[in-house]
Amino acid sequence: MIKKLLDRIFKSKHAPSIAHASSTTHPPHKAQQRSKLSAKSAHKHVDGPHHGALSIAHKTHKIDRDLLSNAALKTTEGLHKAGFEAYIVGGAVRDLLLNRRPKDFDVATDATPEQVNRIFRRSRLIGKRFRLVHVLFGDETIEVSTFRGSHLEAAGDAKVSDSGRIIRDNVFGSIVDDALRRDFTANALYYNPASQEILDFHNGYADIKAGILRIIGKPETRYAEDPVRMLRAVRLSAKLGLNIEASSQAPIAKMANLLEDVPPSRLFDEMLKLFLSGHAMESVAALRAQHLHHGLLPMLDVVLEQPMGERFVMLALQNTDERILAGKSANPSFLFASLLWHEMLVAWENHKKDGQHAIPALHLATSEVIASQAEKLAIHNRYTATMREIWGLQPRFEQRAGKRPFALLTHPRYRAGYDFLLLRCASGELPMELGEWWTTFANADGEARTAMLQADSTPKKRRKRPRKKTTAITPE
Numbered sequence: 001m002i003k004k005l006l007d008r009i010f011k012s013k014h015a016p017s018i019a020h021a022s023s024t025t026h027p028p029h030k031a032q033q034r035s036k037l038s039a040k041s042a043h044k045h046v047d048g049p050h051h052g053a054l055s056i057a058h059k060t061h062k063i064d065r066d067l068l069s070n071a072a073l074k075t076t077e078g079l080h081k082a083g084f085e086a087y088i089v090g091g092a093v094r095d096l097l098l099n100r101r102p103k104d105f106d107v108a109t110d111a112t113p114e115q116v117n118r119i120f121r122r123s124r125l126i127g128k129r130f131r132l133v134h135v136l137f138g139d140e141t142i143e144v145s146t147f148r149g150s151h152l153e154a155a156g157d158a159k160v161s162d163s164g165r166i167i168r169d170n171v172f173g174s175i176v177d178d179a180l181r182r183d184f185t186a187n188a189l190y191y192n193p194a195s196q197e198i199l200d201f202h203n204g205y206a207d208i209k210a211g212i213l214r215i216i217g218k219p220e221t222r223y224a225e226d227p228v229r230m231l232r233a234v235r236l237s238a239k240l241g242l243n244i245e246a247s248s249q250a251p252i253a254k255m256a257n258l259l260e261d262v263p264p265s266r267l268f269d270e271m272l273k274l275f276l277s278g279h280a281m282e283s284v285a286a287l288r289a290q291h292l293h294h295g296l297l298p299m300l301d302v303v304l305e306q307p308m309g310e311r312f313v314m315l316a317l318q319n320t321d322e323r324i325l326a327g328k329s330a331n332p333s334f335l336f337a338s339l340l341w342h343e344m345l346v347a348w349e350n351h352k353k354d355g356q357h358a359i360p361a362l363h364l365a366t367s368e369v370i371a372s373q374a375e376k377l378a379i380h381n382r383y384t385a386t387m388r389e390i391w392g393l394q395p396r397f398e399q400r401a402g403k404r405p406f407a408l409l410t411h412p413r414y415r416a417g418y419d420f421l422l423l424r425c426a427s428g429e430l431p432m433e434l435g436e437w438w439t440t441f442a443n444a445d446g447e448a449r450t451a452m453l454q455a456d457s458t459p460k461k462r463r464k465r466p467r468k469k470t471t472a473i474t475p476e
Contacts, residue, residue, distance in 0.1 A: 052176070056205055058196040063096045068193065071137035072105035075120070075144060076193050082119050084111040085175065087190035093198065094186045097208050098240060107135075107144045108178060108190065116144050148181045149173025176201065183222065183229050184236070185214045213242040220251050227258035228270050234290055235274040238282035253291045260295070264378035271296065271377060275335055278324040280317040295376060300339060309342040312427035319423070333386035334416055336379055338423065344369045344391060358395060366391055386413065393417035394424070397438060401456035405441060406449070418442070 072088055079086035086109045092102040109116065113131045117123050122136040123144075133144040149171040175190065179201035182188040186208050190199040198205065207214050213236055215222050215229070223230055230252045237244050259267065274283045284304075287293040293301050303309035316338030320330045347365035352358060370384050379387075394417065396408050408414060418438060425435035441452055 052201060053179075053190075054200040054203070054205070056198040056200055061097060061198050061205070063093075063191065063196070063198075064099065065193075065196075067096055067099075067101050069102075069105045069140065069142070071135075071140040071142050072107060073193055074137060075107050075135050075142045078119055079107070079109050079111060079116070079144075080194060082111070082115075084109050084115070086111075087175075087192055087199070089190055090182070090187045093189040093191045094204075094208060094240075096191070097189075097205070105142055107142055108147060108175070109144060110147055110175070112146055112172065113144075116146075146172050147175050147178035149177045175199070180216065182216060183226075183232065185216055186236075186242070188216060207245075208242075211242050212245050213237050213240075213248065214245040215248040219248050220255070223251060223255050224258065227255070227262050228266060230255065230259070230290070230292060231267075231270045231274060234286040234292060235270070235277055235283055238274075238279045238286050239277045249290070256290070256292050256294070259292070264374070264376060267296070267376070268378045268380070272332055275317070275320065275339075276324060276330055276332065278321055280321050281314060284313075284317060300343075303339075303342045306342065308428060312342065312423060312429065313339060315423055315426055319419075331386070331416065333383040334390065334420065336383060337387040337390045337420065340369055340373065340387075341391070341420075362392065362395065386416070389413040390416050390420050394421065397421050397434065400437065400441075400452075400454045402453070405453065409442060 068088075072092070076086040076088065086107055088105055089108040090106045092105045095102040111119070113125050113133050116133040116135070117125055120133075120135045124134050124136075126132050126134055130145070130148070135142045135144055179188045179190070179199075182202075185202040185204035187204070188200070188202045189204050190201075191197075192199070202216050213233060215233070233244055233248065233252065236242060274280070274287075277283060284293070287296070288301070288304065293304070300313075303313060316335065320335055323330045344365050347368050348362055351361035351364045354361075356364060366388050370379070370387070373379060390413060393408070393411065393413060396404065397417070399405070399408075408417075411417070421430070421438065422435045424430045425432050437452070441449055444452065
């Protein structure tokens with residue numbers, strides 16, 4: 001009774017609010033699976049509202065349901081009960097087909113954001129460029145998007161820059177429209193947990209099986225719409241071991257300058273995903289091959305051409321990859337401190353040549369590098385604060401006399417600074433003996449530590465003698 005009431009309310013009152021609503025409502029599941037091919041075929045071309053989609057049955061794709069998120073299942077189930085279409089989409093389906101456990105799950109539906117928000121008590125509306133809903137289950141968040149329509153529609157809340165970049169596209173449409181709006185064929189797959197079928201509109205399933213990453217539509221147009229897609233192509237190629245299809249790859253190098261038009265915050269988020277993918281070394285190699293590294297991190301291309309700089313950066317990326325693949329956390333502050341270290345060294349040396357003392361010169365160089373970086377990549381303040389501390393600790397590791405080493409061990413950022421020191425030693429920038437001394441010193445007991453201290457050769461500051469108080473003589 002309750003289900004019928006909900007169906008009546010949502011279908012009669014809200015369904016027409018979506019553009020192309022007539023094309024998104026569909027007959028029952030059995031009618032969807034009528035095929036132009038033989039009934040025995042594992043792949044079926046779906047008639048009706050999903051015209052042109054390839055329906056791939058569970059016996060063919062063999063997605064392991066144990067890899068599915070309970071929160072994603074509850075989200076699709078809740079939308080189905082309310083009378084809406086709902087599919088797990090994008091990278092989650094791609095990863096499931098590659099037998100990987102997805103990091104997060106996205107859901108696409110024909111319900112509007114407001115309708116989704118009303119269905120789930122613990123949910124919130126987000127986004128300006130395109131409105132979404134975050135549905136919360138415990139500590140897991142499922143991102144729910146309404147099927148997108150074309151941003152070229154005359155009627156709709158859409159805006160495009162002179163370069164062709166989509167600035168806002170709150171335009172809703174059908175599942176067919178939505179599939180056309182997705183970036184790569186591998187990401188344009190729609191999995192229905194209830195029927196366990198996959199709807200494939202752009203042969204993404206075949207591309208995944210062939211190890212190909214192919215952009216949907218004309219590559220030049222799609223990269224102009226969102227230049228971040230070029231970075232995403234590099235990241236997914238490196239992470240998943242997929243080869244970028246030739247026509248999808250060809251325009252990337254000549255269109256790299258479009259990244260300058262991307263908001264720094266979006267660029268930072270994409271670069272963070274790239275470097276924390278567990279395949280950062282392959283990603284940097286791919287960035288260089290596509291000429292996308294120029295200007296993303298100021299002078300990173302120059303650093304990578306210097307023997308010591310390249311060794312240092314590659315060691316840092318290798319360390320990050322090993323931690324992530326081992327299931328450990330990686331600190332973005334440490335990573336960006338590593339990537340920008342040699343640029344900071346150059347600025348530090350320049351300030352010392354100009355007559356600045358070492359520590360003031362270090363602080364000036366740090367501020368200079370972070371400020372120049374902010375123009376291209378908006379590194380969050382919580383990361384830059386830690387980067388400053390890691391860099392600021394490095395001169396202190398060269399002080400091995402007196403009370404200074406004991407004080408350094410108690411510093412909140414000692415461990416990050418120590419790991420950074422070991423990278424500098426491993427790259428050949430500093431002698432290995434220095435890193436070994438600190439390793440032994442940190443693990444030694446009190447007396448052994450005292451015995452390890454070097455003679456204090458720094459000149460002691462002369463204490464100023466306190467002035468004698470003179471008593472004023474008052475005339476009688």
